[in-house]
Amino acid sequence: MEKAQLSQDISNVFDEVIDILNAIPQDLFNKVPFEDSWTIGQVAEHIAICSRGIPDSHVKEAERPYDENEEALKSIFLDMNQKAKADPAVTPHLPPHQKENLVEKIKANKILLANTIKDKELLQLCLDMEFPFMGYLTRYEWLRFVQVHTQRHLNQIKNIQAHLLN
Numbered sequence: 589m590e591k592a593q594l595s596q597d598i599s600n601v602f603d604e605v606i607d608i609l610n611a612i613p614q615d616l617f618n619k620v621p622f623e624d625s626w627t628i629g630q631v632a633e634h635i636a637i638c639s640r641g642i643p644d645s646h647v648k649e650a651e652r653p654y655d656e657n658e659e660a661l662k663s664i665f666l667d668m669n670q671k672a673k674a675d676p677a678v679t680p681h682l683p684p685h686q687k688e689n690l691v692e693k694i695k696a697n698k699i700l701l702a703n704t705i706k707d708k709e710l711l712q713l714c715l716d717m718e719f720p721f722m723g724y725l726t727r728y729e730w731l732r733f734v735q736v737h738t739q740r741h742l743n744q745i746k747n748i749q750a751h752l753l754n
Contacts, residue, residue, distance in 0.1 A: 602698040618683035629685025636693040642730035643716035650713040665736040
């Protein structure tokens, strides 16, 4: 497993999220683009909630390949035609949202995730929480989830932004 590649992939998607959020005017940040859509601020809050670490206070050695669920995670979260309702625990608040506050939270999460990659054994199975329909994930898989989940919502932000600017 290549920690450097995982670290780079996470860094890249977080940098892109931070850059796009910084470029969006505050007046568009809390604007509802269309019916049944979150605002950009809500998407940013959701990213901040979902990327503030992984459930790894209790771990054990995995008895399967450390990346067994990687492709499934990618296919689920990078397919923008698949829709799912967010769990209430990670559902963002109603607007308004402060852009600077959320950008700072996302920057802090990026550092936290980079430190997890650098300092922890990524092959271990995380026992604090099961992933829906997949069971327990390794630290590596949780980190890939954060990456592809963040990429999905980056795509959503771009779509909302395009809609608001038209």
